Amino acid sequence: MATIYDVARLAGVSPATVSRVFNGTTVTPENERVVREAAGQLDFVPNRTARTLRRRSSDIIALVIPDIENPYFTALARGVEDAARAAGYSVVLCNTDDDIARESDYLEVAVSEHMAGVVIAAASDQSDLSPLLDREKAAVAVDRVPHGASIDAVTVDNAAGAGLATRLLVDRGYRRIACIAGPEDVETSVARVAGWRDVLTASGLPVDHALVEHADYRVEGGSAAMERLLTRAERPDAVFVTNNLMSVGALRALRDAGIHPPEIGIASFGALPFSTSAPTGVSMVSLPARELGAEAARLLLARIGGDRQEPRTIVLEATPIG
Amino acid sequence: MATIYDVARLAGVSPATVSRVFNGTTVTPENERVVREAAGQLDFVPNRTARTLRRRSSDIIALVIPDIENPYFTALARGVEDAARAAGYSVVLCNTDDDIARESDYLEVAVSEHMAGVVIAAASDQSDLSPLLDREKAAVAVDRVPHGASIDAVTVDNAAGAGLATRLLVDRGYRRIACIAGPEDVETSVARVAGWRDVLTASGLPVDHALVEHADYRVEGGSAAMERLLTRAERPDAVFVTNNLMSVGALRALRDAGIHPPEIGIASFGALPFSTSAPTGVSMVSLPARELGAEAARLLLARIGGDRQEPRTIVLEATPIG
């Protein structure tokens, strides 16, 4: 691979001049011409590793997400990408698979590769962002904020959204409304359960312990949880499911049990991905995933640009559909 | 950020010794102890940029895919990840959004960041892999191989799979079977259309031009194509759809038109993602996405390890379901 020195030699100038040509500082038109010509001949591509070492920052942004197979996070990724690319950055995705160890691996990579910044949807409340925060790396939390981290964040109003979803069920006349919650150590799940509970108590409906099932925000977890609910002595007549994938699982469990939605009410936090049938009896609140990503990228770009304000949190709203 | 020199000074040894401690070469147990102690105190993280510059290779693998919102590619990503991580590599995803320019951006990044290797599902037949091939970067094509590229590859037997899907429709008694094809410049689509055509001619069924609609492998493209088919003078009684997302779109178009699947036959190349209803009247062939990714990672790791064989192509089979 040709280096800046090879180009310099062929063009008859110094390496410094070659560097200047590619960095937009002042160079004689004639010199610019010979340098570009030489670079073209040698098929020269600047070595970003060397540049990053010297500049102490690359132009790559890392997006760290817990589940790449969840369409919510991929939509969010599109939002980050669009905003970041428009500003000249490349985005790379890192999938942690809800695993704190993998997450911290990726954070270490991002730090030690001197990436320009990190947008992170944390794997759990126990996620450790100190590798980012201690080194003052530009970083923004999105969707979830680990416990007590002082960091820019873009989140959804989980309690309000959960309330909306639950109310849709209440309004449709269901009385015994269960909840399929996410992991207990994930902030978003805790808030959604709280939103569900508040609406039930405000409506004078029962909130007993047997109505909550915890699962893992995945499809299989959702169906297992629904199966458990169906075996309950006092069976719920409706279920609020706290994320999109578990709703898919829950609906599959119902299908397998031969029960069809208007018979039991379902409300999903997050729209059902790729659904093809009109969701009769399934209520949903939809999340602004892409906007979340775009907003996070904007905050990050500001930080990269030197913004020194106190950390801010932007909260977006969920919107009911159906 | 602490460097190897800071650690060396604190530990009272030379930087070379510090480096050796972190690279497993022979060092006195006592020296190893003081170095680790010093590194811990300073919260030392090796600068991967410097290491990569010197070593001329990092331990990151790039996975370049055309559509991060397609569950097929995210499943494939999981396959790559699992295999690559097991071998000690980190995987970063790059989404090209079917855009050749973005794709070549990412390839340039991968090359000039000296990443260990690249697994690529090309954006189109026109994709230019020369940045990888010219520089002899370890690379494997997956799912799609750009026209005439000499590179290791892992693909699906598209023609055979399409044939299977089409035959499911024929066997169920449909006679006028249309096809919703992908982009004309994507190899997989061409092969799937060919597979469809072959089964029709072998079965003595009509294959007229009006039966093929091209779209973009996305949901909206699929519904638009289905709408066009529905307006045809001689309406098809079944449709073979060449990818999972377009099938979702096609089914939505049918739902909106008030037509329900057994009435018109549907066969999908690739399982419907996140489906919740028993697919009455919808046939599918399912793709081994994860295995594709894992296989590709294995080939790539072999290349990184110095394998110098001629490029190989591994072809996996689609399996009919329903």
Next chain:
DNA sequence: CTTGCGTCTGAAATCGATTTCTGCAACGCT
């Protein structure tokens, strides 16, 4: 006591770009 071998260590070169600092030339102005 010397020779020889193996193990470990440090000095210094190296990877390839960026950037500071210095120098040179041309120009305008009094």
Next chain:
DNA sequence: AGCGTTGCAGAAATCGATTTCAGACGCAAG
């Protein structure tokens, strides 16, 4: 003519790790 600008170019330091090379030391064998 003398002097201060201005604009451009090159030499060399720098970023932080790895790795080669040569030297120091210990120990065993002759």
